[in-house]
Amino acid sequence: MKEPLTLDELRASLAHVAGSDFGMREPRWLSRFGNETRLADTYRQGRVLLAGDAAHMHYPAGGQGLNVGLQDALNLGWKLAAVPREGAPDTRLDSYHHERHRVGQALLRNTEAQSALMGFTPETLALRELMNGLLRNPTVNRPLAEHLGGLDVAYPDAPVPSPLQALPPLPGWTGRRLPNWDLRLSDGSPRPLYSALHRGHWPWLHAKAGPQAPTRWEPAPGWTPRLEVLELDISDDATPLHGLGGLLIRPDGHAAWAWAAGR
Numbered sequence: 374m375k376e377p378l379t380l381d382e383l384r385a386s387l388a389h390v391a392g393s394d395f396g397m398r399e400p401r402w403l404s405r406f407g408n409e410t411r412l413a414d415t416y417r418q419g420r421v422l423l424a425g426d427a428a429h430m431h432y433p434a435g436g437q438g439l440n441v442g443l444q445d446a447l448n449l450g451w452k453l454a455a456v457p458r459e460g461a462p463d464t465r466l467d468s469y470h471h472e473r474h475r476v477g478q479a480l481l482r483n484t485e486a487q488s489a490l491m492g493f494t495p496e497t498l499a500l501r502e503l504m505n506g507l508l509r510n511p512t513v514n515r516p517l518a519e520h521l522g523g524l525d526v527a528y529p530d531a532p533v534p535s536p537l538q539a540l541p542p543l544p545g546w547t548g549r550r551l552p553n554w555d556l557r558l559s560d561g562s563p564r565p566l567y568s569a570l571h572r573g574h575w576p577w578l579h580a581k582a583g584p585q586a587p588t589r590w591e592p593a594p595g596w597t598p599r600l601e602v603l604e605l606d607i608s609d610d611a612t613p614l615h616g617l618g619g620l621l622i623r624p625d626g627h628a629a630w631a632w633a634a635g636r
């Protein structure tokens with residue numbers, strides 16, 4: 374491990390990079406960080422589960438580490454509760470690795486790409502200028518912003534929660550992360566979607582005429598999670614749920630299953 378950072382070292386470094394130390398003085402806190410890029414081979418080994426920086430280390434470009442670590446925890450938390458409390462199969466914990474490891478891989482790739490833009494050689498400065506121009510285009514900027522914010526994370530390969538196969542899925546919905554929609558219940562009252570996640574249940578959103586939630590639901594034999602049933606008014610064309618018959622949502626806010634209206 375390297376020695377703690379001193380003000381003299383920081384001054385010398387800044388003078389080297391920027392040509393001046395800008396008269397820095399009286400630091401409150403000095404810390405050094407490196408450019409390690411490492412990913413655990415597996416996020417689960419029996420009873421040991423890795424999340425956050427224990428699972429992925431990288432250059433802090435783009436301010437993503439904490440965010441991705443929290444999303445690891447959100448993915449893992451409901452599964453950790455479901456196995457001992459609700460009788461979910463132990464393999465459900467393996468899905469934590471399957472769903473989050475590839476997010477860690479993408480995180481490392483994009484921080485490495487950003488590190489390539491950090492130098493001060495003429496080539497790097499030219500590349501940065503080029504990127505600056507490209508990023509003024511919203512078509513380029515938006516997907517990158519969604520990626521850095523973790524908003525584009527989806528788990529399309531998530532196992533089908535039986536017995537929902539009877540309701541043919543709408544393409545593109547399974548595993549998608551859902552925003553905090555302002556829902557309107559069938560009695561006219563408003564309800565933000567995320568409030569339905571507070572108790573760790575699975576929200577079952579359905580149109581008045583759509584399939585009702587089962588009274589007892591077993592996504593796998595012996596596993597009986599709780600549903601949070603919300604009957605919605607989706608008559609308004611502007612509602613994000615327009616055209617949907619219903620939606621089952623995982624406790625981490627990702628869609629488990631969506632089916633079309635009229636089913």
Ligand SMILES: Cc1cc2nc3c(=O)[nH]c(=O)nc-3n(C[C@H](O)[C@H](O)[C@H](O)COP(=O)(O)OP(=O)(O)OC[C@H]3O[C@@H](n4cnc5c(N)ncnc54)[C@H](O)[C@@H]3O)c2cc1C
Nearest residue numbers: 405406407424425426427433435436437438439440441442
């Ligand atoms: C300069 C810099 C800027 C950053 N900026 C951002 C940003 O803007 N946005 C963002 O999302 N992320 C950012 N990050 C990344 C973010 O700080 C980390 O990803 C995040 O703090 C990791 O959280 P963690 O809980 O996984 O690990 P840590 O924060 O490292 O927490 C692990 C804890 O475990 C404790 N511990 C270790 N060993 C033991 C032990 N044996 N027993 C008990 N306790 C132990 C440690 O003391 C520590 O408190 C930045 C990182 C750096 C270096």
